[in-house]
Structure formats: structure tokens, C-alpha cells
Amino acid sequence: MMTAIFIWANTASAVVGASLSLRIVAARANNDKLVESQLFATAFFFAIASATALIVVFQAILNKADLSGLFGLKNNAYDADLRVAALYMSFLLPINIVASLSDSAQAGYQRQYVTNVLMMASNVAVIASLVWVQTHPSIHSMVLAVFAPPVVARTVNMALLWRSHPHIVPRWRLVGRRSLWSLVNPGAGFALMQVGSFAYLQYPIFYVGREIGPNSAAYFAAMMQVIAMSGSFLILFTQPLLPALRDASVRNDSSWTRNTFRLTLTRLVPYIAVAAIAIVLLGTFIISVLLRHSIKIDLATRLLWAAFFFIVAWEHLGYSFLAGIGKVWLATGLYLAGALLMLIIMVILIPKFGIIGAFAAMCSGPILSTVLGYPYVIKRYFMHTSS
Incomplete structure (x- = not known):
């Protein structure tokens, strides 16, 4: 505490x-x-x-x-x-x-x-x-x-x-x-993004425990911890990238911004894909090691677990880029919309389907917002700066 x-x-x-x-x-x-x-x-x-x-x-x-x-x-x-x-x-x-x-x-x-x-x-x-x-x-x-x-x-x-x-x-x-x-104007956007992050990554653990029980909550918490550990590697790149993007944006260096965005995707998306595949293939073993006893996670759950990691990683890359070019509130709005949709769907699916329902809800919310919205906004930004 x-x-x-x-x-x-x-x-x-x-x-x-x-x-x-x-x-x-x-x-x-x-x-x-x-x-x-x-x-x-x-x-x-x-x-x-x-x-x-x-x-x-x-x-x-x-x-x-x-x-x-x-x-x-x-x-x-x-x-x-x-x-x-x-x-x-x-x-x-x-x-x-x-x-x-x-x-x-x-x-x-x-x-x-x-x-x-x-x-x-x-x-x-x-x-x-x-x-x-x-x-x-x-x-x-x-x-x-x-x-x-x-x-x-x-x-x-x-x-x-x-x-x-x-x-x-x-x-x-x-x-x-x-x-x-x-400072407070964009800062409030960053703070609200932290609230949305809590809704994505922490509140579902509480809700699983409430609806299904503490054992399921423990399994689910361990699965979310794997996502957090796998995603921490991305921060090594995006943390210094954000101020560099802001510098290029202020200087109107659209060529550097475009090349850096492409290079970031080229370098990091393969890692994200490999980590997602590892979750599918080794997820049961990893959770068994973390919890120190053998468990069984079905293939459908592992696939949705890996899909959620891929979505979270993409959201992180997209949010970092949009914040770097000064679109903090737009990025935060899309992120919060995805979190709200996720919470609504989660209330419906978790009581009926358990952990697999939780991951289905956690994938559905961002797919309807950030997964589609971030690429559209970034594409529009590049079209505007190149014209």
C-alpha cells in the first residue's frame, strides 16, 4: 500500500x-x-x-x-x-x-x-x-x-x-x-492518459476477481504483468524519442519526422511481433513459473492475450508519436474512448466468459478507437506537412 x-x-x-x-x-x-x-x-x-x-x-x-x-x-x-x-x-x-x-x-x-x-x-x-x-x-x-x-x-x-x-x-x-x-493544458492530457492506462491495465484485474474469484484474478494479474514487462523494452526507445520529435516538429523538419517514424516502426514492430508470438507459444510456461505451479491456458486465450499486447504496444508507439508532434489531447481523447468502450464491453463479457472475455473486451475497445484512429491522424499529419 x-x-x-x-x-x-x-x-x-x-x-x-x-x-x-x-x-x-x-x-x-x-x-x-x-x-x-x-x-x-x-x-x-x-x-x-x-x-x-x-x-x-x-x-x-x-x-x-x-x-x-x-x-x-x-x-x-x-x-x-x-x-x-x-x-x-x-x-x-x-x-x-x-x-x-x-x-x-x-x-x-x-x-x-x-x-x-x-x-x-x-x-x-x-x-x-x-x-x-x-x-x-x-x-x-x-x-x-x-x-x-x-x-x-x-x-x-x-x-x-x-x-x-x-x-x-x-x-x-x-x-x-x-x-x-x-504546462497544465497538455499536462492534464498526460494525466488523463494515466487514468485511461489504469482502466486498461489495472481495473480489469479487480473486475475479474470480483466476478470470477481470487484465483482467476491472480492468473490474470500475472498475465498482465507479462505484458508490462514485455512492453517496458519499448520505453527505452520512445522516452528519448518524444522530445526529439517535438524538436523536429517545432523546427518544421517534416522529413526527419517522417523518416524517424518509419525507422521506429521498422525497428520495433518486429520485436512486438516476436514478443506476441512468444506469448502464444510460451505463455502457459511463463505464468506457471511466475505463479510457481502448473496451470493450463487454452490457445484462444493465449491468442487474445498476444493480440492485446500487440494492441497496447501499437497504442504506445502511436501515442508517443502524436504527443511528440503536439497532438496530446487528440491522442488522449482516442485513448480514453477506447478505455470507455473496453469497460462497457468488459461488463458484458467477463461474467459470461471469464478471462477470455476480459481479453476480448480489452482488444475490442482500442480496435474501435486507437488502432484505427492513430494511423488515420498520423497519415493526415504527414499529408499536411508534405503539401
């Missing part, structure tokens, strides 16, 4: 984080350092305001809530430990929200490698800290071991960012309504 709190609290930074990267790219393309400074200062103080509000809410809960009951414990034996852990979280969360802006800004300056190196170091620190926790077992020690290293890494990243780009060190006089709107 602590992990869920940490992840969902950081969604607040997504409101301005993703759009900060793209706006910095555009300002750099126009060689406008003043706009860069205004954007970062506005994002920085917006994040501080969000973090302050989070501290107030978190402390109110900490002072009044029955933490043992909140975390599902039958007695209050761990109450003191939980309160110390919650106190640590009340400081780590706000710092992380503010410091995570460094990730976004580094991406905007196309220095993603700096963030990657620091986060790799933080992962090593987490592993080392977990070894230490075994000798000092407690909930608050676990919180520090898991969440403190990423916060430290992002704080160091912020210091490196300001050292390499001192003009964006935040000053209150640079904060402006226009900058805030330019």
Missing part, C-alpha cells in the same frame, strides 16, 4: 512534468532561454504548492487515522512502526514530487542519459539497502530502503541540471499564468 501511495502521489507531478519536457524542447528550438526559465520556475513552484498540500493531507491522516486498520492489520502491534514509516513518507513524497521535475527537464534538454545513470545507481542502492533491512527489520526501515535512494538520485539530478543550465534556477518573479497554462 505504501508503494501505491508513492506511485499515485507522483501522478501529481505528471500534470506538469511531461509537458515541461515538450515546452522546454520548443523553447530551445526557438533559442528562447527566458521562456525556458519561466517554464521551469512555474513548474517548480507549482510542484512545491502540490507538495505542501500533500504534506497537510498526509499529516491530517497520520494524526487521526487508525493506521493498523487502514493497512489491513488485525491489531495495533505495528501502529508505532507504521506511524514512523508514514512520517518518513510524508517527507519523501513531497521532495520526490519537486525533484522529479529534474527528470522532465533533463529529457527536454535531451540529456536523458544523466537521469538513467542516476536511477540505475539508485536501484543498486535500493538492493544494498534491502540487504541492510534484513538485519534491521521494520516497516520504516523498508520505507527508507525502497524510497529514499530514488529521492536522493533525483535531488542530485536537480543539482546537475542547475549546474549545466543555471539560467533555469527558479525565481518567483519568473512565474506567470501563461507559463502555468502552457
Whole structure:
């Protein structure tokens, strides 16, 4: 539950984080350092305001809530430990929200490698800290071991960012309504996309468990985890691609944009196809290993499982491209439409057909929206820019 709190609290930074990267790219393309400074200062103080509000809410809960009951414990034996852990979280969360802006800004300056190196170091620190926790077992020690290293890494990243780009060190006089709107407008689109992603990838697990039972939910959750692990490879390409596309779009370099899109498809679609085939052929074995007992998944379910992975991967590529060329709201609208259709169909199919009905619904929704809509929008964009 602590992990869920940490992840969902950081969604607040997504409101301005993703759009900060793209706006910095555009300002750099126009060689406008003043706009860069205004954007970062506005994002920085917006994040501080969000973090302050989070501290107030978190402390109110900490002072009044029955933490043992909140975390599902039958007695209050761990109450003191939980309160110390919650106190640590009340400081780590706000710092992380503010410091995570460094990730976004580094991406905007196309220095993603700096963030990657620091986060790799933080992962090593987490592993080392977990070894230490075994000798000092407690909930608050676990919180520090898991969440403190990423916060430290992002704080160091912020210091490196300001050292390499001192003009964006935040000053209150640079904060402006226009900058805030330019960040929140597309940022809200990115945040809504996260909501749609939850509807696609998390809510169906809950609904399967509710309608069929916990065992089926466990199988289904493992299958969704395979999709998440297989799709994480794509992020290595699309994360740095998004600001590069935005830079080319601002510079009206349609030739580079077109060639990059084709090259991306040429490189990544074969991987997506191979991963989908592997799900069909090895899916039963993979889930048996993850759950540590033998299960049987029929061919029809594996085919729909693989089809859903292919669709999710295509959606990711299409959304990254459309966001890169500045069409965040259009991409998000199509994505949310697919999620809504999926939820409607899922309510009908899961009670009757179980997991295979879940995958059928999860394929049907995006097929009627993003699978057809993204290629159409991209084709229209290339026709417009080439004319």
C-alpha cells in the first residue's frame, strides 16, 4: 500500500512534468532561454504548492487515522512502526514530487542519459539497502530502503541540471499564468492518459476477481504483468524519442519526422511481433513459473492475450508519436474512448466468459478507437506537412 501511495502521489507531478519536457524542447528550438526559465520556475513552484498540500493531507491522516486498520492489520502491534514509516513518507513524497521535475527537464534538454545513470545507481542502492533491512527489520526501515535512494538520485539530478543550465534556477518573479497554462493544458492530457492506462491495465484485474474469484484474478494479474514487462523494452526507445520529435516538429523538419517514424516502426514492430508470438507459444510456461505451479491456458486465450499486447504496444508507439508532434489531447481523447468502450464491453463479457472475455473486451475497445484512429491522424499529419 505504501508503494501505491508513492506511485499515485507522483501522478501529481505528471500534470506538469511531461509537458515541461515538450515546452522546454520548443523553447530551445526557438533559442528562447527566458521562456525556458519561466517554464521551469512555474513548474517548480507549482510542484512545491502540490507538495505542501500533500504534506497537510498526509499529516491530517497520520494524526487521526487508525493506521493498523487502514493497512489491513488485525491489531495495533505495528501502529508505532507504521506511524514512523508514514512520517518518513510524508517527507519523501513531497521532495520526490519537486525533484522529479529534474527528470522532465533533463529529457527536454535531451540529456536523458544523466537521469538513467542516476536511477540505475539508485536501484543498486535500493538492493544494498534491502540487504541492510534484513538485519534491521521494520516497516520504516523498508520505507527508507525502497524510497529514499530514488529521492536522493533525483535531488542530485536537480543539482546537475542547475549546474549545466543555471539560467533555469527558479525565481518567483519568473512565474506567470501563461507559463502555468502552457504546462497544465497538455499536462492534464498526460494525466488523463494515466487514468485511461489504469482502466486498461489495472481495473480489469479487480473486475475479474470480483466476478470470477481470487484465483482467476491472480492468473490474470500475472498475465498482465507479462505484458508490462514485455512492453517496458519499448520505453527505452520512445522516452528519448518524444522530445526529439517535438524538436523536429517545432523546427518544421517534416522529413526527419517522417523518416524517424518509419525507422521506429521498422525497428520495433518486429520485436512486438516476436514478443506476441512468444506469448502464444510460451505463455502457459511463463505464468506457471511466475505463479510457481502448473496451470493450463487454452490457445484462444493465449491468442487474445498476444493480440492485446500487440494492441497496447501499437497504442504506445502511436501515442508517443502524436504527443511528440503536439497532438496530446487528440491522442488522449482516442485513448480514453477506447478505455470507455473496453469497460462497457468488459461488463458484458467477463461474467459470461471469464478471462477470455476480459481479453476480448480489452482488444475490442482500442480496435474501435486507437488502432484505427492513430494511423488515420498520423497519415493526415504527414499529408499536411508534405503539401
